[in-house]
Amino acid sequence: MKVSNNELRRFSKQIILKNVGIAGQKKIFSAKVLVVGIGGLGCPLILYLANSGVGNIGIVDHDKVDITNLNRQVLFSSKDIGKFKAKQAEKIIKSINKKINVFVYKEKINKKNIESILNKFDIICDGTDNFKTRYLINDYCLKNKKILISAAINKFDGQIFKFDFKKKTPCFRCFMPEIPNMEDNCDTEGIISTLAGIAGTIQANEVIKSILSVKDNLLGKILIFNSLKAEFRKVKLPKNPDCIKECTKK
Numbered sequence: 001m002k003v004s005n006n007e008l009r010r011f012s013k014q015i016i017l018k019n020v021g022i023a024g025q026k027k028i029f030s031a032k033v034l035v036v037g038i039g040g041l042g043c044p045l046i047l048y049l050a051n052s053g054v055g056n057i058g059i060v061d062h063d064k065v066d067i068t069n070l071n072r073q074v075l076f077s078s079k080d081i082g083k084f085k086a087k088q089a090e091k092i093i094k095s096i097n098k099k100i101n102v103f104v105y106k107e108k109i110n111k112k113n114i115e116s117i118l119n120k121f122d123i124i125c126d127g128t129d130n131f132k133t134r135y136l137i138n139d140y141c142l143k144n145k146k147i148l149i150s151a152a153i154n155k156f157d158g159q160i161f162k163f164d165f166k167k168k169t170p171c172f173r174c175f176m177p178e179i180p181n182m183e184d185n186c187d188t189e190g191i192i193s194t195l196a197g198i199a200g201t202i203q204a205n206e207v208i209k210s211i212l213s214v215k216d217n218l219l220g221k222i223l224i225f226n227s228l229k230a231e232f233r234k235v236k237l238p239k240n241p242d243c244i245k246e247c248t249k250k
């Protein structure tokens with residue numbers, strides 16, 4: 001892969017980093033990253049992936065932009081209300097860098113389509129708002145040895161999980177074996193806009209680190225933070241011996 005002079009200049013501030021270099025930037029250009037859910041998390045995540053030069057970005061969302069999204073879904077503005085999020089996101093990615101290959105899935109992930117959508121990507125980012133989809137994505141990534149970078153946000157609290165199923169890591173089910181009785185999401189509980197920005201940006205940071213194979217200290221851990229107290233904590237996530245068999249067999 002040849003890096004043009006224009007690209008050398010465009011990405012010069014990261015290419016000069018020891019952990020990146022031209023070899024690292026080429027890895028970023030050829031990376032295949034899927035973002036499931038273009039909400040509060042997906043919006044900043046997509047922006048940073050596109051600006052960093054990630055060459056292949058998949059986006060999954062079946063929803064249209066609603067006025068209540070606009071406090072935190074920073075890819076959209078008033079004129080986008082009623083339009084499909086995935087189509088708008090594609091336009092923005094292309095306006096940042098037309099060389100990026102964008103794969104648009106205007107649908108909801110389910111048991112039938114998950115294989116055909118996720119199999120084209122190496123790194124899967126989960127920013128969905130329901131546990132059913134989270135379990136589905138977890139199980140697929142576990143079975144197919146993908147890297148899964150998940151985030152969840154609620155009120156002022158955020159959590160980031162990172163699993164590399166090529167290695168012996170716990171999975172999302174180890175942390176939450178059953179769907180909680182009350183689904184907490186921002187429809188019912190509320191959310192501060194900046195929290196979504198922080199969590200989505202941390203997801204993007206973890207994606208870039210995975211692409212560059214930077215030695216990882218978030219693998220198998222949860223990063224928990226509270227935006228009111230400005231507190232970050234990293235907690236080790238133990239493997240649950242009673243988890244599903246795909247998780248415990250390794």
Ligand SMILES: [Zn+2]
Nearest residue numbers: 171174243247
């Ligand atoms: Zn597990």
